[in-house]
Amino acid sequence: LAKKNEQSFAFFDRQANNIAQAHLDTYSQLHKAIEYKEFELYYQLQYTEDNKIFGAEALIRWNHPTRGRISPDDFIPIAEKTTLILPITSWVINTACIQLKQWQKNDYTKDWVLAINISAKQFLEENFVKEMQNYLNIYKIKKNSLKLELTESLLVKDLDTTRDKMKALKDLGIQISLDDFGTGYSSLQYLKKLPLDQVKIDKSFIKNILEDKSDIAIIKSVILLAEALDLQVIAEGVETKEHYEFLKDLGCKLFQGFYFAKPQRIKDIVANNYKLLNK
Numbered sequence: 001l002a003k004k005n006e007q008s009f010a011f012f013d014r015q016a017n018n019i020a021q022a023h024l025d026t027y028s029q030l031h032k033a034i035e036y037k038e039f040e041l042y043y044q045l046q047y048t049e050d051n052k053i054f055g056a057e058a059l060i061r062w063n064h065p066t067r068g069r070i071s072p073d074d075f076i077p078i079a080e081k082t083t084l085i086l087p088i089t090s091w092v093i094n095t096a097c098i099q100l101k102q103w104q105k106n107d108y109t110k111d112w113v114l115a116i117n118i119s120a121k122q123f124l125e126e127n128f129v130k131e132m133q134n135y136l137n138i139y140k141i142k143k144n145s146l147k148l149e150l151t152e153s154l155l156v157k158d159l160d161t162t163r164d165k166m167k168a169l170k171d172l173g174i175q176i177s178l179d180d181f182g183t184g185y186s187s188l189q190y191l192k193k194l195p196l197d198q199v200k201i202d203k204s205f206i207k208n209i210l211e212d213k214s215d216i217a218i219i220k221s222v223i224l225l226a227e228a229l230d231l232q233v234i235a236e237g238v239e240t241k242e243h244y245e246f247l248k249d250l251g252c253k254l255f256q257g258f259y260f261a262k263p264q265r266i267k268d269i270v271a272n273n274y275k276l277l278n279k
């Protein structure tokens with residue numbers, strides 16, 4: 001038995017080692033990814049209840065020269081453990097602002113709101129507000145057209161600091177959405193204390209919405225609560241017509257998911273929306 005245990009420990013060791021090595025590879029290759037222009041932003045359109053596009057979420061993709069397309073779930077958490085997330089986020093903000101500026105020149109897209117994901121580490125950087133202000137100034141972005149998606153992980157830090165920073169961002173004309181809502185530490189206190197514009201119901205609650213009574217109850221109460229606190233609610237991960245109609249019946253007014261549109265490159269968004277052509 002001892003022998004067997006030893007072997008399986010050796011096996012686990014090797015497994016852990018392989019994972020650690022893979023992370024290390026990812027980490028060292030991430031260093032070069034910006035310089036080599038391997039990142040790309042995809043945009044997932046967001047819709048109102050009457051099927052109109054009101055904005056999009058920017059989602060990063062890493063086109064690795066040999067490993068192919070790497071999903072953000074496989075490198076953002078690694079980047080977040082180090083300071084590498086900082087230059088990556090700056091690249092995302094800059095690239096997103098250039099796109100948003102482009103939309104603001106076009107009649108059909110001029111009122112779209114663009115959401116970007118900001119990791120806690122970036123948000124907590126001392127000069128984050130200043131950096132955002134710089135981007136808004138450089139590109140002359142319209143007030144309230146840029147939205148930051150922040151996760152609840154921020155809230156376990158220092159609530160007062162978080163609130164002050166959010167207020168400063170709001171004063172610049174930046175919207176704030178609480179992402180993955182319901183999966184973390186959210187409490188009703190937070191919703192009341194923070195100057196949020198939107199909560200985003202996590203897709204894990206939407207998946208089984210047609211049969212899971214407790215998911216339905218949670219979504220219902222989030223919608224009621226948000227209404228009472230004057231917050232927008234958006235549902236993510238809306239994959240089917242049934243999801244959409246069910247959510248609409250519950251009073252949800254904003255939607256994002258494969259049923260409406262997948263994350264796409266700009267050129268595909270243009271090709272798929274005739275109103276954007278020839279403009």
Ligand code: C2E
Binds near residue numbers: 044076089117179256
């Ligand atoms: P997230 O912010 O919760 O983004 C939503 C994820 O759900 C995206 O995955 C999106 O492609 C996916 N999704 C959209 N519609 C559907 C649907 O109908 N069904 C299902 N099952 N999934 C759907 P993606 O693009 O792989 O991004 C994963 C996560 O990586 C994001 O989760 C976010 O946490 C992070 N991420 C992505 N881009 C960035 C970025 O630029 N900066 C930072 N800090 N994080 C990012």
Ligand code: CA
Binds near residue numbers: 057149179
């Ligand atoms: Ca998000």
Ligand code: CA
Binds near residue numbers: 179180200202236
């Ligand atoms: Ca989310």
Ligand code: CA
Binds near residue numbers: 180
């Ligand atoms: Ca997520």
